[in-house]
Amino acid sequence: MALSLSSFINPISALLLFILHVNAATVTYEFDIGWVYANPDGMANRPVIGINGKWPIPVISATIGDRIIVNAKNSLGNESTSLHFHGLYMNGTTHMDGPVGVTQCEIAPGSSFTYNFTIDQxxxxxxxxxxxxxYPDGLRGAMVIHDPDSPLKGKYDEEVIVTFSDWYHDLxxxxxxxxxxxSNPTGAEPVPKSALVNETQNLTISMEPGKTYLFRMINVGAFAAQYVWFEGHTMQVVEVDGIYTQPEDADMIYITAAQRYSVLITAKNDTDANYAFMGSMDQVYSTKMVQVKSTLTTTQDLFDTIPETLNPNVTGWLVYDDKKDLPAAAPIESFDPFDDFVLIPRDEEKLFDTVDYSFTLDLKMDNLGDGANYAFFNDVTYVTPKVPTLYSALTTGANATNxxxxxxxxxxxxxxxxDIVEIVLNNNDPGKHPFHLHGHAFQVVVRSxxxxxxxxxxxxxxxxKTPMRRxxxxxxxxxxxVLRFKADNPxxxxxxxxxEWHVSSGLIATMIEAPLSLQDSLTLPADHLAACKAADTPIAGNAAGNTINVLDLKxxxxxxxxxxxxxTARGIVALVFSVVAAFLGLATIAWYGAAPLSKEEEAKLKREIEEVGPQ
Structure with a gap:
């Protein structure tokens, strides 16, 4: 009998998977999530969410092929929580992805939840x-998955993890x-109080002459993108969002909230000086900058209001000699960051030129009847359903495709x-928006x-022909x-x-991928269902919790x-201030009417009553 090529491929693939499994490790983390106090910018000691009594929270580190187990206990006392492993595709384990109301129930105070998944990227x-x-209250940390077969192997001597973020003083x-x-009808986002690097300021990183370092940079902020540059050094971009790229040199990069860049930086051959590196929150339409009191400041703001005390920049140093001064950052003429659209993935995945399913999302910000400002796709603002969406997919039978x-x-x-899926996103808003897709990386085929x-x-x-992917x-x-991806991950x-402000105001869409396949392949762990019981969250039926008629959304x-x-928003502002003015007027009248009369006023009132006489 003749053997087909697939007869050879399948056993070989199985053998490779077996070898990977044999060599893999199980990496277990015990996370007790609770409140601690911290003052990372030196201006406000405030509650933050730590793990095991510490903050910043630990780095999760593993190797491709490893199984990661995170036993998470919620000891916050007053808030529910969850964990999302940003950028991991969670192939075959969508129930470990982490969004509350989407793939799991909330982890209520006092409850525990186990995340258990295998790393394949x-x-x-x-x-x-x-x-x-x-997460901007502190529950955010780096995660690194090492690759024994990395194309970067032998090209650097050490790794450095650097997170950039914005920081608020209020919960x-x-x-x-x-x-x-x-009272905020225009939807003005709260302005951060500070910028941070590795959840602190004035960070120093030791450099040895001649060595090459892999800097893994992550924006873990809630709002602001950051311009990042290293004085006197050139970055070579080699990875974005977990995708190896063909090397590209960059003097400055722009990292939106949730993006990641890995860059190679080769140290100088001497120790004659130390060098500043900068993270600068994007708050501008204009690129002009000026130097004021050794601080880079912008000339035209993007934040709705700029407090006089705000320094949008955070400075760190590459230290060659700790006995030498740490120099102030030099002023720059303009922001001119590297354009990530030109990056070519190292695997050279070609453009998906045939699309099976395309849909358009029109983005806008608008007000609803409570006077507040919300975010919309196609005139719909996201509202979390009663039943987590994954649980509806598993319990609605054939209707799961509706x-x-x-x-x-x-x-x-x-x-x-x-299917090859295409998302066309039209931003009908004057703001910048960083969009993230769970479970996939996408090809960026058009960017205006x-x-x-x-x-x-x-x-x-x-x-x-070979689009950037992230x-x-x-x-x-x-x-x-315009984004394209293959729906190969049910x-x-x-x-x-x-x-994060826009997520909370409803700027979300939900991809339900091969739901009938999920019904055949996925069984929810007992502790996940126990978390739902503790949170009093239904686990079956449609978005309304209806299990009898799943097309009835009452x-x-x-x-x-x-x-x-x-x-309009302007009308809401006018109404709000009219109501406030009315209440202030009534309060003034009430205060005046309740004030005691003077002797002269009492005498005058008595005479008027006597003149009128009994009625």
Whole structure:
């Protein structure tokens, strides 16, 4: 009998998988998540979310092929939580992805939850809470997956992990209550108090002459992108978001919230001086900068308000000689970062030129009937369903392919196995938005400049033959992007802006990939179901928890009602201030009326009563 080529491939693949399994390790982390105090910018000692009584939280480190087990206990006392392993595809383990209300129930105070998954991708990642608005309170840390067969092997001597972030002095639940509120009808995002590097300031990194270092850089912030540069040194970009790239030199890079870059930096051959490196929060439309009192400041702001005390920059140093001074950062003429759109993946994956399923997401920010500002895709603002979306996919039978069962406010899209999917995103907003897709990396096939307007599919631009690939990408103000990926990972995956204020205000869509395959292959662990019971969250049925008629959404969570026709944000502002003025006026009248009369006023009132006489 003749043997086909596949007869040889399958046993060989199985053998390779067996060898990988034999050589793999199980890496276990015991995480007790609780409150601690910290003062990373030296200006406010505040509660932060730590792990095992410490903050910053630990780095998760493993090798491709390893099994990672994270036993997470919630000791916060007053908040639920979860963990998301940002950038990991979670192949075959979508229930370990971490977003509350999507792939799991919340981990209630006092409850525990085990994340158990096998790593099949190397690179630079991070992990963070995926409960509403929580990770900027400190539950965010680096994650590195090493690769014994890395194409970078032998090209560097040491690794350095560097996180950049923005920092707030108030707790996120307080800030969110003020952000999504009628008194903030324009949706002005809270402005960070400081920029941080490795959750501190004034970081020093020791350098040895002649050595080459792999810097793994991660923006773990809630809001601000950061411009990053190393004085006197050139970066060579070799990885973005876990994707090895062909090397490209860069003097400055731009890292949005949730993006990662790995760069090679070769140290100088002498110890004559130390060198500053900078992270500068993006707060500008203009690129002009000036030097004021040794601090780089911008001339035109993007943040809605700029406190006089805000320093948008954080400085660190490459230290060759710790006995020498740490120099102040030199002023720069302009921001001119490296353009990531030109990056070519080292595996040279070609453009997906045939699309099986394309859909468009039109982004806008608008007000609802409670007066607050929300974020929308196609006029729908995301609202978390009663039943986690994955659990609905597992318990609604053949109806799991009907997007209706996942709720009218989850922006759900059903993807067929192995289809090439295209997302066209039109940003009808004057702000910048970094978009992240769970479970996949995507090809960035079109990315417009600022104010380019909506994508015109009838006149598409020339697309790169080998497009840049990553899992988080910036869409420009009033511009657009076109992304493509292969739906080869059955599961429930979010697509969302990674500005935490916008996630909380509803800028989310849900990809439901091959749900019937999930029903055949996935069984939820007992401790996951126990977490749902502790949180009093239903585990079956549609978005409303209806298990009898899963197409009946009565009782589903709803956003506030629409504004009356013609009502605008300006009108809301006027209304708010009118109401405030009215209350102040009533209060003044009440205060005046309650004040005691003087002797002269008493005498006058007595005379008036006597003149009128009894009625």
């Amino acid at each position: 190397p690179g630079t990642y991070w992990y963070h809470s995926h409960a509403r608005g929580q 996120m639940n307080v800030l969110l209550d003020g952000f999504i509120r009628y 997007p209706l069962v996942y709720g009218e406010h989850t922006n759900s899209y059903i993807l067929k196995k192995d 400049e600022d104010e380019a307007g909506n994508y015109d599919p009838t006149a598409p631009p020339a697309m790169p 899992d988080t990408v910036l869409v420009r103000p009033d511009g657009h992007i 599961g429930v995956w979010l697509f969302h802006c990674h500005i 009782g589903q969570p709803l956003p506030p009602p629409r504004l009356p026709s013609g009502f």
